[in-house]
Amino acid sequence: METINDILYYYSQNAAYVWVQFYRHFLMSAYGVLFAAIVAIPAGILIARYTKLSTWVISLANIIQTIPALAMLAVLMLVMGLGTNTVVFSLFLYSLLPIIKNTYTGIRNVDHAILESGKAMGMTKFQVLLMVELPLAMSVIMAGLRTALVISIGIATIGTFIGAGGLGDIILRGTNVTDGTPIILAGAIPTALMAVLTDLIMAWLERKLAPIKKEKRRKRTRLGMRHGDGSYASFFGK
């Protein structure tokens, strides 16, 4: 109980500071994912076209993913120095894999028959991509962005070690003082909250962008039987 009071007290005293760090934290994650998306979506499309490349590209992204976050930050710091840019860049690297992989899977999973009919109707390759493949793969690509963003929010916490700020700053302060539990929690809770909220919002977006609306599908199975019967009746009526 006392801890909660302490946390609330901390917030009341440092509201502006917490907010600035929260905002900063989010921006770092978002930029990382955004830049990654700019590179990874086209890359995903490319390797879906030239499947031979896919093993190489995905392996590379996998390797990046296995590097511990702290090690990555340390190495990048040697090259890029301290500050937010280094953090954003490492988040960029971590986001590549989920986005590339999902873009690749999403596009590869588009029904072959649909692609063929698109092509046979006289779509150019670019039109097939724009009008068929991307819309149909959109929800899977969004799922990739969602994973990337949640991972990034987690990793951005350690950005504080190279002076990038963010909610990790608050947590670090908590670890450096005696009886810092409330302060640690004051940093950790918003981080978790941000991750959960982003996840929810992205999930909602993903559903919005799904090519086939789930609600309608559910309604259809309920009415499915009657629907079918009606259509037969009209056949025979003719």
Added chain:
Amino acid sequence: MLKFEHVSKMYKGGKRAVDDLTLEIEKGEFICFIGPSGCGKTTTMKMINRLIEPTEGSIYINDVNIMDRDPVQLRREIGYVIQQIGLFPHMTIQENISLVLKLLKVPEEKRRVRAKELLTLVDLTPDYLEKYPHELSGGQQQRIGVLRALAADQPLILMDEPFGALDPITRDSLQEEFKKLQKKLEKTIVFVTHDMDEALKLADRIVIMRDGKIVQCDTPDEILRNPANEFVEEFIGKDRLVQARPNIQTVEQIMNPSPITITGDRTLSEAIQLMKQHRVDSLLVVDDRKVLQGFIDVEIIDQKRKKASLVRDIVEAELFTVEKQTLVRDTVRKILKIGMKYVPVVDDKHRLAGIVTRASLVDIVYDSIWGVDDMTKIG
């Protein structure tokens, strides 16, 4: 309209999917490619819109070599329907139907009008326009698939087993609907199937293929009558050949050439006497040039005896007739379906030529039983 000249397709490893194929297809013709799987029928079809490119030989559409055309432009001028239907799940029915028009940059307004107009062709209401493919039954989806191929009024349509994935009842009704549609719109259609019944029902000409070569290319009747070799015979199936025999006869061959007739200026009592004499319950009424006017039967005479005295006054003109060249299989279906006791046969000037009664049908049945007997004796 469409011409194949020594077309071959070789795949890696030297397998010849299509081997020196030469074929000419007329405008407005309904051609069925049929054969066992792997015979090259689909490959042949896909070469027409360059989904597959021929290794040798050339294909001409209206005397233009398709290899000289831009494939994208070419495909927009050829309708295409596939077995898996391939509607775009993220587009409404309207967007699906009018997609080719969109590719051809037809303005939105016109596209909408055209989609609505097409929908009436298959008796679907305009409210389907806003629905998504998954809300439709399989049969309805394939109807949309067919409409999509008609949208830009393409003169040539390729169909790859379009009704193969549908249940038998839906398939049957769609085939019939489609045949009617084709007659109305006069499209040239290249249709791939492995279902002989479908081919016999729909095609003007059937191309039977095996190992990339044409085995026989003829009208359905001709193929049933004179299968080119054992392979064709086997492919058609013995059952169908036996059944086909009466089916390929014309009405003229089985009709009774001397039906009981009466002219309009006779009196009713004369008519009754005539019926009695020949033991029939109805008479066909003709004029002096033997042009069919209608019929009278006992019931009509009984009802109107008091009011009229001449045959002319009570003749019932509503009468279903067939022409001499009609195939028996069509006539049989009509007799059985409509439940008529007999069908008068007329020539092209509507002169009475004969009559098909249920007794004639019984004769056919006897014939085919005899026929089967003969075959077992010989075989």
